[in-house]
Amino acid sequence: MTRNQILGKVLTVWTLTLVTTAVCGCTALTAKFQDSVSQSSQNSQPLRKLSTESDSGYSVAYSPEVSKANNAVASTLLASAGTKTVKLWHPSTGKLIRTISGQAWAVNFSPDGKILASGGQNGNLNLWNVDTGELIRTLQHSQPVIDIVFSSDGQTLASGLDQGANMRLWNWRTGKIIPIPDDSHAATKGFDNFKSVPIVFSPDSQTLFARNASANAIQLWNINTGKFLRSFDAQSLINDVAISADGKILAIGIRDKAIKLWNVNTGKLINTLTGHTGEVRAVAFSPDGKTLASGSQDGSIKLWNVSTGKLMSTFMAQKEQVWSVAFNPDGKTLASGSQDGIIKIWQVLP
Numbered sequence: 001m002t003r004n005q006i007l008g009k010v011l012t013v014w015t016l017t018l019v020t021t022a023v024c025g026c027t028a029l030t031a032k033f034q035d036s037v038s039q040s041s042q043n044s045q046p047l048r049k050l051s052t053e054s055d056s057g058y059s060v061a062y063s064p065e066v067s068k069a070n071n072a073v074a075s076t077l078l079a080s081a082g083t084k085t086v087k088l089w090h091p092s093t094g095k096l097i098r099t100i101s102g103q104a105w106a107v108n109f110s111p112d113g114k115i116l117a118s119g120g121q122n123g124n125l126n127l128w129n130v131d132t133g134e135l136i137r138t139l140q141h142s143q144p145v146i147d148i149v150f151s152s153d154g155q156t157l158a159s160g161l162d163q164g165a166n167m168r169l170w171n172w173r174t175g176k177i178i179p180i181p182d183d184s185h186a187a188t189k190g191f192d193n194f195k196s197v198p199i200v201f202s203p204d205s206q207t208l209f210a211r212n213a214s215a216n217a218i219q220l221w222n223i224n225t226g227k228f229l230r231s232f233d234a235q236s237l238i239n240d241v242a243i244s245a246d247g248k249i250l251a252i253g254i255r256d257k258a259i260k261l262w263n264v265n266t267g268k269l270i271n272t273l274t275g276h277t278g279e280v281r282a283v284a285f286s287p288d289g290k291t292l293a294s295g296s297q298d299g300s301i302k303l304w305n306v307s308t309g310k311l312m313s314t315f316m317a318q319k320e321q322v323w324s325v326a327f328n329p330d331g332k333t334l335a336s337g338s339q340d341g342i343i344k345i346w347q348v349l350p
Contacts, residue, residue, distance in 0.1 A: 044315060047333065048094045050343040055082035057337025058323055059106045062091070063113040063130070065329040076328060077130070078335055079107040079116055080343050086118045088130070091328065091335065091345055098133050102126075105146040111154045117172075119145025125159050127172060137175050141168065147198055151205035156223065158208065160199050167199060167210060169223065198240050202264075203247040211238050218252060220264070232262045232269075240282045244289035249306065251292055253280035259294050261306065271309040275302060282324050287331045291348070295322030301336055303348065315346055 059081040078091040081104035088098040104118040115136070119125040123141040125148065128134065139159065147160030150172075157172040169178040199210045208223050215237050220229040237255035244251075249270070250262040259273040259280055278297030285292055291312065292304045301315040301322055320339035327334055332349045 044313075044347075046315075046317075046344040047347050048091070048345040050078075050080070050087075050089055050091075050094055050096075050345070051341070055084045055087075055341050056323075056339045057341060057343050058082060058104070059108075060324045060326045060335045060337040060343060061108045062326050062328050062335065063109040063116075064111055076330070077109075077113075078326075078343070078345075079109065079118075080337055081105060081107040081118060081120075082341065086116075086128075088116065088133075089343070091333070094345075100128065100133065105144060106148045106160075108148045108150060110150050111152055115172075117148045117150070117157065119148050119159060123161075125157075125170075137172070139168075139170055139172065139175060149199050149201055151201045152203050153205040155205065156201070158199050158201065160210075198238065200241050200243050202243060203245060209241055209243065209250065211241070218250065230264075230267045232260075232267065234260055239279060242283045242285050242292070244285045244306070245287060246289055249285075249289065251283045251285065253283040253294060255279045257296070259283055259292065259304070261292075261309070273302075273304050273309055273311075275311055275314075276300065278321065281322055284325045284327055284334075286327050286348070287329055291331075293325045293327065293334055293348075295325040295336055295338075297321040299338070301325060301334070301346065303334075317344060317346070 057080050061079050063077040065076060075090065078089045080087045083103055086100040086104045086107060087096060089096055102120060104120040107116060107118045109116055114130055116128045116130050117125060121144045123143055123145060125139040125145050127136045129136055141159060141161055144162040145159050146162050149158045156178060157170040159168045161167065171178055199208060201208055206222065206224065207229065208221050209218050212219050216234055218232045218238060218241055222229060232250060234252050234254050238252055239255065240253040242251045248264055250264050252260045257276045257278060257280065261270040263270055276296040276298055280294050280296050282295035283292060290306055292306050294302050299317060299319060299321060301317045303312040305312055317336050322336050322338050324337040325334060334346045334348050336344050
């Protein structure tokens with residue numbers, strides 16, 4: 001079905017809904033209209049495809065919005081990590097800015113947008129100058145680096161490692177590991193057994209969410225004291241985690257084809273979102289926190305209304321499983337990466 005046919009079908013249903021509702025006050029066709037919109041999104045095409053030349057899109061990340069006063073690169077950029085290279089793009093044009101040789105599992109930008117971090121199979125976490133492409137520093141690990149997160153204040157960098165290794169906190173400017181404070185509760189409650197993937201900082205940079213040793217719960221820790229604060233038991237293997245911009249809601253993507261939403265302050269499970277037919281591999285909040293994107297092993301991306309838990313739309317995104325999703329800071333577009341090596345940009349808002 002062509003785009004015009006889809007639009008025509010939606011407009012026809014919309015017109016019929018208005019007429020019927022005006023005559024009899026019925027709401028049944030309104031529900032059909034909503035279903036039609038959701039169904040049409042399943043066939044929607046991405047705004048742009050960025051070919052990595054079969055270099056799998058393990059991870060995608062947008063740079064934050066910055067001004068020319070703070071950064072020579074004023075426009076938002078997109079980074080992708082793959083089996084052979086790290087690539088830097090202008091997402092609005094699809095133009096490839098720079099290619100950095102070397103395999104990477106994960107990429108992320110510093111809060112000021114000046115540094116791009118990439119981590120890979122060899123255990124190196126590389127820090128690159130975004131403007132010049134120059135390698136600034138390498139932080140070395142004994143295990144593959146498969147997750148990288150900057151704190152929002154830019155002071156701390158957390159690296160998540162493969163094969164059950166403990167996570168590390170870095171002062172990335174000096175290249176020194178930040179020691180975890182001695183605390184009698186830390187060893188007994190798991191801080192020494194921090195099995196760290198996935199990880200995410202709270203917006204205030206004071207706490208850190210990380211997967212526990214059994215991989216089925218997310219634990220919340222105070223990074224200044226090393227004290228355990230709370231656990232969020234997903235009762236399934238956890239693949240990804242995200243925190244809303246206000247720090248109030250935690251989203252967890254799990255093996256059991258679902259997403260669980262938690263109230264961070266109370267530890268209460270708010271909602272369980274179902275609809276994927278494969279493992280949920282990636283989750284991301286929109287900048288305003290109203291929408292959640294989820295990417296799945298089934299090759300689809302779903303957009304959810306966070307407050308209601310309702311499915312808003314579905315993009316049949318990739319031939320292969322979706323490994324990563326990220327919102328543009330303007331909230332209007334979404335990037336996805338997968339094994340097929342094509343980074344796709346999706347329209348979320350007009």
